[in-house]
Amino acid sequence: MTTVVIVGDGPAGLSAGLFLAKNGVDTIVFGQDATAMHYAHLHNYLGVEDLGGSDFQVVARRQAAAHGADLRDAEVTAITPDDDDGGFLVQAGGDEVAAEYVILAGGKQAQSLAAALGAERDGGRVPIDVEQRTVVDRLYAVGRVARPDRSQAIISAGAGAVAALDILSREAGRDVHDWDSPPSD
Numbered sequence: 001m002t003t004v005v006i007v008g009d010g011p012a013g014l015s016a017g018l019f020l021a022k023n024g025v026d027t028i029v030f031g032q033d034a035t036a037m038h039y040a041h042l043h044n045y046l047g048v049e050d051l052g053g054s055d056f057q058v059v060a061r062r063q064a065a066a067h068g069a070d071l072r073d074a075e076v077t078a079i080t081p082d083d084d085d086g087g088f089l090v091q092a093g094g095d096e097v098a099a100e101y102v103i104l105a106g107g108k109q110a111q112s113l114a115a116a117l118g119a120e121r122d123g124g125r126v127p128i129d130v131e132q133r134t135v136v137d138r139l140y141a142v143g144r145v146a147r148p149d150r151s152q153a154i155i156s157a158g159a160g161a162v163a164a165l166d167i168l169s170r171e172a173g174r175d176v177h178d179w180d181s182p183p184s185d
């Protein structure tokens, strides 16, 4: 099974984790719930009229986990290319995890991990294309790590979804949506 490691557990990382796990991908989200969302109060997240950022995080973490994302309370300390499999080896909390894809969703803190892999910063941000791909194959950057100076929760969550759909599409060999419909009773 394809394994995706997500570095960061704010809106960007949890959104990517939700979409991937919901669609059957082995998904590990590393983070210690130290997101800036704990300083935010949402009035500008469409569909959410008035919600504390910490309350948002409680729901988001529960939602991602309920769909199968493995939320691990650890910091990612290093990521190196896995020369045998073309993916990555991720060091976190004393463990090493092999992954076919990595999504950097760690905010500004994750920029050094990107640089170490060759996805160099450009003016304080990690360059990405419209699918959130970096210049390194199978390495994505979403949310604040890619656009630190224009950061909004809804943009981060959307970027996580974009990266997840791109991975799902690459694995399926066709374009993939994740669409649900109301139950027909």
Ligand SMILES: Cc1cc2nc3c(=O)[nH]c(=O)nc-3n(C[C@H](O)[C@H](O)[C@H](O)COP(=O)(O)OP(=O)(O)OC[C@H]3O[C@@H](n4cnc5c(N)ncnc54)[C@H](O)[C@@H]3O)c2cc1C
Binding pocket: 007, 008, 009, 010, 011, 012, 013, 030, 031, 032, 033, 034, 035, 036, 037, 038, 039, 040, 041, 042, 043, 044, 045, 074, 075, 076, 077, 105, 106, 107, 108, 109, 110, 142, 143, 144, 145, 151, 152, 153, 154, 156
């Ligand atoms: C005071 C304040 C008020 C705000 N108000 C609003 C608002 O009203 N509306 C709005 O839309 N936005 C608001 N924001 C911005 C909002 O918080 C950010 O847009 C949002 O948190 C970005 O989400 P993200 O997932 O990209 O990154 P973050 O939320 O920064 O999440 C990154 C996560 O990754 C973790 N991480 C980093 N490196 C590693 C690593 N190596 N290993 C494991 N984990 C790692 C971090 O600890 C963090 O938990 C506010 C921010 C602040 C500071």
